[in-house]
Amino acid sequence: MTVDALYVYAVVRAATPLPEGAVGVGSPPAELRTVGTGPVTAVVSAAPPKLRARRRDLMAHQNLLTGLAEAGPVLPMRFGAVAPDEDTLRAQLAAAESNHLATLERLAGQVEINVKAMPARDALAALVAGDATVRRLRDEARRRPGYEANVRLGQAVAAALSRRATEAGQQALRGLASMARATATGPDVQGCALNVSFLVARSDTGRFRATAERFAAAHQQHVDLRVAGPLPCYSFVDTRAPAPPAAVGGG
Structure with a gap:
């Protein structure tokens, strides 16, 4: 440099x-x-x-x-x-x-608000009560404890938690999208079922966050909804335009 x-x-x-x-x-x-x-x-x-x-x-x-x-x-x-x-x-x-x-x-007049849907914490009891496959594998692991049974149970629990978080996140996305001018899917994040940014009028940020928080409280056994913002509009820069000033890397 x-x-x-x-x-x-x-x-x-x-x-x-x-x-x-x-x-x-x-x-x-x-x-x-x-x-x-x-x-x-x-x-x-x-x-x-x-x-x-x-x-x-x-x-x-x-x-x-x-x-x-x-x-x-x-x-x-x-x-x-x-x-x-x-x-x-x-x-x-x-x-x-x-x-x-x-x-x-x-x-x-716009800001970016990012919403990540993570598998709910401390939701195992609710998951077992609502998922027949997980209950069956849990019962099998209790009857015949061993490494393979534990692995199958662990994989089923992780998949079910992720699925429930994704479904709840998609529901939140549908509700929040109506309050945004645009949405943008973010990069994959380890342990994150859904990562979406919303372009929101600055004047609507309080209402947007309050709506997201109400949804999170109502679905806390399914999803841990994390809301960040207002943020600079990183996700909504027009990628079709010539690149903004030269980015030749930091030394």
């Missing part, structure tokens, strides 16, 4: 102010500034020579994006996006200007 490399946090409208007190990545924290071309600008800092996903840097990145989103729409970069130099960044911003403006317009 050259000394002129820039760490890129986000693309925003040119008039968007930097959040008061926000700092960049690195040790000591890098000073934030903007690199603009016309109506869009990138929020950047000097790229640290040895960038790693340390908690302090991850939090600095996330807190800056959250602060920027309070002032207007944000096209967020994932942690570790680096442009080789300012000229390259300006050229890429100019080339993608119309796409960036369209995306920022689409995200105006």
